[in-house]
Amino acid sequence: MRKLVWTLLGMFALSTAGMAQQTFPRNGAYDERPGRYAFTNATIVVDPQNTIAKGTLLVENGKIVDAGTNVKIPKGTVITDLKGKYIYPSLIELDSDYGMPEVKRASGGRRTGQQLESNKKGAYGWNQSIQPEVLASELFTPDAKKSADLRKYGWGTLLVHPHDGIVRGTGALVTPTDESANAALLQSKVSAHYSLDKGSSSQSYPASLMGSVALLRQTYYDADWFAKGGSATETNLSLTAFNQIKSLPSFFETTDKLGVLRADKIGDEFGIQYIIKGGGDEYQRIDEVKATGAPLIVPLNFPAAPDVEDPWDAEIVTLAELKSWEMAPSNPAALAKAGITFAFTADGLKNKGDFWTNLRKAIEFGLTKEQALEAITLTPARLAKVDDKLGSLKKGKVANFLITSDELFSEDNIIYENWIQGKKFIVNDLNAADLRGNYDLTMNGKSAMQMRVTGKSAKPDYQLTASDTIKISPKVTVNGEQVTITYQPDKKNPGTVRLSGYINGRDIQGQGTLPDGAPIEWSAVLRDTPATATATSDTVKTGKPTPKQPTPGDMGKLIYPFVAYGNETLPKAETILVKNATVWTNEGEGIMENTDVLVQNGKIARIGKNIAAPSGGRTIDGTGKHLTSGIIDEHSHIALLAINEGGQTSSAEVRQSDVINSEDVNIYRQLAGGVTTSQLLHGSANSIGGQSAVIKLKWGEMPANLWLPEAKYIKFALGENVKQSNWGDAARSRFPQTRMGVEQVFFDHFIRAKEYDKAWKDYNSLRNKANATAPRRDLELDALAEILNKERFITCHSYVQSEINMLMNVADSLGFKVNTFTHILEGYKVADKMAKHGVGGSTFSDWWAYKMEVKEAIPYNAALMSREGVVVAINSDDAEMARRLNQEAAKTMEFGGMNEQDAWKMVTLNPAKLLHLDNRIGSIKAGKDADLVLWNNHPLSIYARPDFTMIEGAIYFDNKADQEKQAALAKEKARIIQKALAAKSKGAPTAKPEGRTPGLMHCDS
Structure with missing residues (x-):
């Protein structure tokens, strides 16, 4: 029970001057008395490090006047005795759409019509997903129903912004009161907000994740150019606003750990440290996340227990789903242990009451209560740079606080009142007797x-x-x-x-x-009053049983990557001596019988007979086995989160390296087929596609450690796909629509690239640049200029001879070279011209008749091109085929009479030459990378399989270890399935396994 000491002034409901709208007329009598309240005998948690026992909190005019044990209470104060009760700062949410208009996402796709230009009226930028001019404060409309729900669970302040677009404008700091927008709005233009989700934009571009990255990067460069003189050339309200918001705290929304790294990479390019909203899976790559230096906003939306009661569901549930459910509650503690700054968000929770349930679960998994309190009060205030106003109960701060029955994180705690800007909101009756x-x-x-x-x-x-x-x-x-x-x-x-x-x-x-x-x-x-007199109900009375979750004591181990066949520790380079193998050198020595190969420091150290094993290394018996260099797939689409950016005729600015998916199981599967290097190509949606990513298949490493940045390639395309003949009737807006138009695309873009390159060279040659304006940086033309300067090389999707001839003629007339024609199924018709131009061919062994363009393909194509002096590779363009490229190479012996060494080079040395990496890979030679495969049979045999696949001296696939992995995988799944079944029996929320098999990507994906 509480004791009230009333004064004459306290007999009335007092308004706070801090919330009064002084410029608004009132219909009735004015009441200008200060809202002065004192809360005595409470346990006051000022901030995570400071607690006052039996203290007094004094509030006046919506601000905290004092907090302590010897607070002088002025006359005219409403005094509330809170003996046995607690006072905490109210919660701060940094990622909310409260009070924002609903975002209606554009429907359809390329088959429902093409919108190439922005439909936003006014002198704004060209792309409607870039909206720096949007002000959340102008859109904000209080919502009484939602505000009551927010207050019930303890929130007192929210940073709101419209969750729409790649650049989303500025956020506003608001309170969930029942007042007008004028009173609820604490501060406008608090923050800048970004994502890689185009949102409601119906424009064709960007159509992919990599397109979103490129568009955001280009916007930064455009804004810089605009600020340094470009504004004299054009009026652009979007770029003006973009330059104005860059100095604000910058928040970047992502959905997973790879997204965190992707966002930070963009920030590093432009000298911006984003505050990044993650996906709650940061624990899976804690070291890499910590290395970004980024503060995080972390959701508490833990996965529900997989419902595996049905044996079929248990069959399709993935190890990643099971381990995510088991380990996700440990994420906050892992972040805290790593010293990463983070705040919590309730975003993504259908029921806000689950926020407290999950936060208590995070505490069970090792997060301290002090760390938890900091992540919902002081840290969000600091990240938004409003800690001078919010986040603690210190003198001068806004009077946003909670009155509770117990410690905030206690399962028995009750939130009685949520005071916002010095105004009381009742959640539960503070006078209610405890009758238990x-x-x-x-x-x-x-x-x-x-x-x-x-x-x-x-x-x-x-x-x-x-x-x-x-x-x-x-x-x-x-x-x-x-x-x-x-x-x-x-x-x-x-x-x-x-x-x-x-x-x-x-x-x-x-x-x-x-x-x-x-x-x-x-x-x-x-x-x-027995201590056992408790029942099931959550902290703030949702009336819902507290879900049973996994416990920290019996969790499995982290694996890298966090999917089936991941490793508990990453493979490391070893000193290895392979003895008495048949060694396919791909060099002048040819195939060497009973030969030893020594690997040290990631390189091939020696090749010969009777090499002595160095101390500290290990020896592998290769007797009766074949040692080759690793297979190189010149044309692949595995390990990518996006394949095509088809929103425009040219997407030379997009980079496959921005969307590498290091967790794609096809990496492991292709290692099992002897593949060590793959060129990840853009698709064939447009004439000038995106920049390739050449990767080594280092299973378990992060994208940056797979990528070979020195291999600079770009995808071009010809034929049906680029002129959109197979896109449907709605695709009739984007140029080109004919094969003649495709030719014109190349002429137009390279003429522009020549002029662009010259402008930059002229500018860079100036001794005095003070009075000169730098050209506008154009990421698309940067890539094309690199081609002209022989710094980037073309791989072109091609089929028919007429178009192959066309592109070579365009290249000859404009002074650049085509490096590789890929597919090139009519290459046999123009092989002599290809050899003269100096272009290689990367083809299929025997694909044909899958569309009109390939009706004249023949299986002798590779051999015929090779006989004319063309460097020829056999590629996959298919995740499944890449697992047996050795067999695809063998087909050239049957169709064309290639000898076994030349056939083998088509999947090793020749693609290395086409990728300009033959100085490092493609053959077994001292000094080259130790990318090796030990086969149990002749490598061109259908019975051959790798005993091991090595990259730079580290074994990433081992056939014997794979058998052990499969057994361990089954055992681990069975363990967690039993745990999930037990959780369901105890009332835990469940969800059906997704059971989705990732699609296998091709050029037109």
Whole structure:
């Protein structure tokens, strides 16, 4: 119970001057008295490091005046005795769309029409997903229903912004009050917001994740150019606004750990440290996340237990799903242990009450209460640079605080009141008596029955027991001090006993009426208050059972990558001596029998016979086996999160390196087929595609450690795909629509690139640049200029001879070279011209008849091109085929009579030459990278499989270890499945396994 000391002023509902709208006229009498409140005898948690026992909090005009044990309380103050209660700062949310208009995403795709230009009216930028001019403060409209829900769970301040677009404008700091927008808006233009999601934009570009990255990068460069003189050339309200918001705290929304690294890479390019919203899986790559230096906003949206009761569901559930459910609650503790700054968000939770359930779970998994409190109060205030106003209960700060029954993170805690800007919002009745315990109930002075009250004090459960056998669940209503109890004592003789009374200390007494109308006197005397008198209900009374979650004590281990066949530790380069193998050198020595190869420091150290094993290394017996260099796939689309950016005729600015998916199981599967290097190509959606990413298949490493940045390539395309003949009738807006138009695309873009390159060279040659304006940086033309300067090389998707000739003629006339024609199924018709131009061919062994362009393909194509002096590779363009490229190479022996060494070079040395990496890979030679495969049979045999596949001296696939991995995988899945079944039986929320098999990507994906 609380004791109220009222003064004359305190008899009225007081308004705070801080919330008064001074410029607004009022219809009625004015009340300008200060809202002055004192809360005494409370445990005041000022901030995570400072707590005041039996303290007083003094509030006036919506601000905290003082907090301490010797606070002088002025006259005219409303005093509330909070003995036994707690006061905490209210929660701060940094990622909210509260009060923002609903985002209606564009529907359809390339088959429903093409919108190439922005439909936004005004002198804004060209792309409607770039909206730096948007002000959340102008869009903000309070929502009474949502604000009440937010207050109920403890939030007092929210940083809101429209979750729409790649550049989303500025965020506003608001409070969830029932006041007008003028009163609820604390501060405008608090933050700048970014993502890689185009949102509601219906424009064709960007159509991919890599396109979003390129568009954001180009916007930064355009804004810089605009600020340094470009504004004299054009008016652009978007670039003006973009330059204005760059100095604000910059928040970047991502969805997973790879997204965190991707966003940070963009920030590093432009000298910006983003505050990054992650996906809650950062624990899976904690070292890499820490290395970004980025503060994080972390969701508490833990996965539900996979529902694997049905054996079929248990069959399709992935190891990643199971381990994510088991380990996700450990994410906050892992971040804290790593010293990463983070704040929590409730974004993504359908039920806000789950925020507290999951936060308590995070504490069970090792997060301290101090760290938890900091992540919901002080840290978000600091990240938004409003810690001078919010985040703690120090003097001068906004009076946003909670009054609670217990420690904030206690499962039994009740939020009584949420004070926002010095105004009280009641969540639960602070005066409600805690009736939990065991009572002796008497009627007319005689013992009648026992009453047991359990559950939470704000929502107790009642049970009456008579004669130790009859149990009755009464209906009980408590209104302040008044208690009403009704029940039916005997079902055989229906009738209702009605009891009314009042609380006297911890006992209850009053009068009542029996079913026959007879009056009675009754009382319920408290016998004891057992600690076990609790029931299921969450902290803030959602009325929902506390879900059972995995416990930290029996978690499995992290694996890299966090999918099936991941490693508990990453492979490391070793000193290895392979003895007595048949060595396919791809060099002048040819195939060497009974030969040793020594690997040291990631390189091939020696090749010969009777090499002595160095100390500290290990020896592998290669007797009867074949050692080759690793297979190189010149044309692949594995390990990518996006393949095509088809929103424009040219997408030379996009980079496959921005969307490498290091967790694609096809990396591991292709290692099992002897592949060590792959060129990840853009698709064939447009004439000039995106920049390639050449990677080594280092299973378990992150994208940056797979990528070979020195291999600079770009995808071009010819034929049906680029002129959109197979896109449907709606695709009739984007140029080109004919094969003639494709030729014109190349002429136009390279003429522009020549002029662009010259402009930059002229500018860079100036001795005095002070009075000169630098050309506008254009990422698309940068890539094309690199081609002209022989710094980037073309791989061109091609089929028919007429177009192959066309592109070579365009290249010859404009002074650049085509490096590789890929597919090139009619290459046999123009092989002599290809050899003269100096272009290589990367082809299929025997694909044909899958569309009109390939109707004249023949299986002799590779051999015929090779005989004319063309460097020829056999590629996959297919995740499944890449696992047996050795067999595809062998087909050239059957179709064309290639000898075995030349056939083998088509998947090793020749693609290395086409990728300009033959100085490092493609053959077994001292000094080259130790990318090696030990085959159990002749490598061109259908029976051959790798004993191991090595990259730079580290074994990334081992056939024997793979058998052990499969057994361990089955055991680990079975363990977690049993855990998930047990969780379901205890009431945990569940979700059906997704069971989705990733699609295999091709050029037109």
